[in-house]
Amino acid sequence: MAADAYLKRPLDRFRSFETKDVDEARQIVGRHFCSHRLDRASASGRFDACQNRLAGQHLSLNYIRYGADVSIEPGELTDFYLIQVPLRGSADISNGRQSLVSTPKLASVLNPDRHTTMRWHAGCEQILLQIDRAFLHAVAEKMAGLPLARIRFAAGLDLARTDVAAWSRCFRGLVQAVEAGEAFDSGDQRRQRLLEEALVGSLLACQANTASSLLERRESGAAPAILKRARTFIQERFRDEIGLLDISAHAGTTPRNLQILFKREYGTGPVQQLHDTRLAYARHLLLADADSLSIAEIAEASGHRHFGRFSVGYKKRFGESPRDTRSARLFS
Incomplete structure (x- = not known):
């Protein structure tokens, strides 16, 4: 892929790193998410990793690419959920017993208490939403109006479904608003929390999960x-x-x-x-x-x-x- 293909990507104003060194990429991404294995899965292709990232109160927006074919094994994420939406390319995702091939038509949701392995194929680029586990649970309980046990999602997020597509537009719209300086930097903590609650609440409403039967708003x-x-x-x-x-x-x-x-x-x-x-x-x-x-x-x-x-x-x-x-x- 030509070098200029990477010049403009989501959240470019918030560049975390860009490197051709696998160890450096593993170390920096690990600081933001969790410690993990990161290895080249094939000798072909150019490793050219990049992460753009902006953190809010209880979630973060990310863009990541690796360029080459890579295998990633974080194990259990523990403290956060991770929604990965491919912009280009594909990735093989395994979260607990759930497995899928993620594409621009099928995003993935990683549950924090299930072992995760991934293979991002060469050319895969994704925008990611990292959500604090305790915050998502609190939003779910607020929606349900009663205490809840563990929250787990179905791993495949079908972007062709009307309600999921609407959520995806909100997520992408938030990324664009951040890029335009219209969100995440106002200093208004209440507005920020409401924005984050709305995004997480709509995800809980549209994506099948262990509490779906209790989240119907009547x-x-x-x-x-x-x-x-x-x-x-x-x-x-x-x-x-x-x-x-x-x-x-x-x-x-x-x-x-x-x-x-x-x-x-x-x-x-x-x-x-x-x-x-x-x-x-x-x-x-x-x-x-x-x-x-x-x-x-x-x-x-x-x-x-x-x-x-x-x-x-x-x-x-x-x-x-x-x-x-x-x-x-x-x-x-």
């Missing part, structure tokens, strides 16, 4: 205070033995009126929302903590007191049994 900003109190009570107490009378008493209205308001706003009743919340939380635990909890323990932890009714209700809601969900290991 409440409108104009919902009556009675409904907001009722939904908050359901989210906080769904593990307990509560029913319609408890919910309506907390909301400050009659059971009949609460049912009417729920039906009008959500198309379902408050007791059904209670059951849906319990089932969604059970699915979250089955996907996130399948190795540490038995199905019976998950049923109890999600507020189900009768195991048989739990299994029947779960299959009706999700089209598969709890055992099937656990055995599938979708995000392992």
Whole structure:
């Protein structure tokens, strides 16, 4: 590839390094991400590594190329998620049991608690979003309105899907805004946090993950205070033995009126929302903590007191049994 092909790349104002030395590239990238193995995977091609990088409060924007065919093994990322969007070329990605060939049509999401290996083929260039693990978890809990277990994503981010494509445009738009000096340097910490929360929140909403069943946004900003109190009570107490009378008493209205308001706003009743919340939380635990909890323990932890009714209700809601969900290991 001609040398001038590399003259202008995303985030060029924020050059971290450019080198033809493999050891130097490994050392500098390792400081920004984590220690890792970096080796040439073939003798052909010119190693010409470059990283552009700008860090925000809880995430960083990056552009990386290596030029030559390289193998990369960071193991577990531990403290951060990494979204990699190829601009050119391709990369073989393995994160835990999930593997894919990443291209400009299929980005990758690396989960921090799964062993990762990669091979970036010659000519591969990517923009990367590094997200602090604790921050993403906090955003997910804020969206769900309740405490969550482990968050893991599906590794393949399909950029042809409408919602994912919209997220990708936001990500690329942020990179362009940074390049134009319109983001990340205002000194307004609240604005920066809101920007980062919006980007991470939309990723959680569009990309399949262990908490997806709990992240569906159903409440409108104009919902009556009675409904907001009722939904908050359901989210906080769904593990307990509560029913319609408890919910309506907390909301400050009659059971009949609460049912009417729920039906009008959500198309379902408050007791059904209670059951849906319990089932969604059970699915979250089955996907996130399948190795540490038995199905019976998950049923109890999600507020189900009768195991048989739990299994029947779960299959009706999700089209598969709890055992099937656990055995599938979708995000392992």
